[in-house]
Amino acid sequence: MTDARASEAPSTATTSPAGGAATEDARPAFPPEARERLAEIKRRYTQEKAALIPALHLAQELWGGWLPEEAVLAVANEMGLPAAEVWGVVSFYDLFHDRPVGRHRLRVCNNLPCQLRGAEEILEVLHEELGVGEGQVTPDGRCSFVHFECLGSCDTAPMMMIDDRYEENLTPERVREILRGLD
């Protein structure tokens, strides 16, 4: 179920970030402001490569929540690393996406404490309300959802993460209300 993927990307998701600069040889690159941020991050480490995961977080912000090939190539370029190495890192971590995601990314915690307090019902509601399976994007590009491992909020189970924020003590009604409130 988790491997079911959207067959088509939402129309807005693959465009370059605003102001995205291309280098002289037209390789994908970061816009100047992001490059400055990255340069500041690189200075924190004695080995520049340590900035790779921060760079991927930055790229994912710039490219609409996921990492199309262009974004990965831009990171490889900014970091001076082979693209294959960057892909290897991307595929290792659950917060990096190499497939399109919705404008809002919903991650439902489903480890034991949340399961004990009703996480599966929350997943059922999302499935029903959004009309797509896990990892798929709604046709309007608005949402995608997945079940996720422990998010460290077991005292407010069941819960989910929407983009960067936690929504806690969920009930089916509350989930529907939250969905109605998403742009």
Add this chain to the structure above:
Amino acid sequence: MAFEPVLTRNVGRPEARTAAGYRKGGGYEALAKALKLEPDAVIEEVKASGLRGRGGAGFPCGMKWGFIPKGSDKPKYIVCNADESEPGTFKDRLLMEHDPHLLIEGCAIAGWAVGAATTYIYIRGEYTYAANVLEEAIRDAYEEGVLGEKVLGSSFRHDVYVHRGAGAYICGEETGLLESLEGKRGQPRVKPPFPAVIGAFGAPTVINNVETLCCVPGILERGAAWFKGIGTDERNTGPKLYAISGHVERPGTYEFPIGVKFSELLDAAGGMYRGGELKAFIPGGASAAILGPEHRDLPLDFDQVAKAGSMLGSAAVMVMDDTVCLVRATLRLAAFFNHESCGQCTPCREGTNWMDILLAKIEAGRATEAELRVLSEVPDMIAGNCLCALGDAAAGPVRSLVKSFLPEIEKHFEHGGCPYPHRRYFDAA
């Protein structure tokens, strides 16, 4: 004697999130005191306190610091493990969100003790709010002269940086964390060499859990004897955070002297959810063996939980009432470990997969007796045969299910599947 909470004293005191407010409550006095001592004296004080690591392994903190080679001019690092990903654990998040300066103070004291000019706080990527609180507190600490070139006006330099992870349980394993910090896949390293010799960027490195570092200022401020006076015995000392979740009325983080009885913790959390009957509990996160109600009065310290056949781990206590199917609960944990195995060592990569598959078959009523035998053998094929403890961790709950809760499995065979009512979301997959 009434126990006075130490670690959680600033929870619900929002002013403590600024350096000035933290100082008003006596904050940064321990750091000032430490800077007046020789670094070795600080290490000795922490050793004398008996503080054991709060991340899961329970390794003596002072001894860990003592392993850092002295007299070398190589840089050294403090790495704070804030990758809190052990299912059921949410205590470090509480500390970081409510008392970020306590952690910063602990990092700086550790830095002074071992001669490290830099701390990296490796925080799990999902904790965006906690990361922002920390970033803000760090900025404030620089402005107040707590961090930077002259820590509290001394000649000691210390910088603290927040480094966000990106969603991988294995990065809580200390060498997996170091790989990830260095910009790689978080696959654990071969040990030795241990991080104290070759850690981050090839340099000697201390890796401590958030709660461990948060214990340090108190030890410096009130003395090792005070810390040692709290707890069950010499090997189990100090205040401890217990994160209790599942079928209890008030899930949350509770501070007790280490060694509080499970029953007392359960009472503090308001008792069983809706008056249910206790069926089982896991005392130390997803990696720990499941215990039955006969252990209700078990003191939750490192040694007594180990004696009961489980482990204190991160002290994440998950409580289950009698509506819970233990096969299904264990399946959930097995699926988690299967997903999180980094794939490097064959016993773990294959074994976690098989435990997941076989438990799913039992739950669905499709397993044979022979498959149950295989399931009972897999944990021992994984444990001890891998580079890191993830495989051992994955083996823990499955082994305990087969060993201590066999009737629960037999019920599935008799019933031709799960006899308990439950949702079918994952069954449809």
